[in-house]
Amino acid sequence: xxxLLSALCSLSIGVVLVVVPWWPQWLWEANxxxxxxxxxRRLVLSPFARGAVTGLGLVNVLLAFQExxxxxxxx
Numbered sequence: 001x002x003x004l005l006s007a008l009c010s011l012s013i014g015v016v017l018v019v020v021p022w023w024p025q026w027l028w029e030a031n032x033x034x035x036x037x038x039x040x041r042r043l044v045l046s047p048f049a050r051g052a053v054t055g056l057g058l059v060n061v062l063l064a065f066q067e068x069x070x071x072x073x074x075x
Contacts, residue, residue, distance in 0.1 A: 003067050003068070003070065003071035004067075004068065004071060006067055007063075007064040007065075007067040007068045007071070008064070010060045010061070010063045010064035010067065011060070011061060011064035011065075013057070013060050014057045014058065014059070014060030014061035014062075014063070014064060015057065015061065016057070017053055017054065017056050017057025017060060018054050018057035018058060018061065019057075020053075021049075021050035021051075021053045021054055022050065022054070028045075028050075029045060031044065
C-alpha cells in the first residue's frame with residue numbers, strides 16, 4: 001500500500017512540474033518572489049529553467065511508474 005501511495009505522490013508532483021512551467025502567464029510568470037530581482041526573473045523565465053523543471057517532472061513520473069511496476073512484480 002505504501003508503494004502505491006508513494007507512486008501517487010510522485011505522479012502528481014511530476015505532472016505538476018511538467019505542466020506548470022508551460023502554463024499561461026498568470027501562473028508561472030506572475031511570481032511575487034522574482035518581481036524584485038530582475039536577474040532572477042530572467043533566469044526563472046528562461047526556456048532553460050522551464051525545461052529543467054519539466055525534466056524533473058518527467059523523472060518523477062518515471063519514478064512513479066517504476067514504483068507501481070515493482071509493487072505488482074513483487075506479488
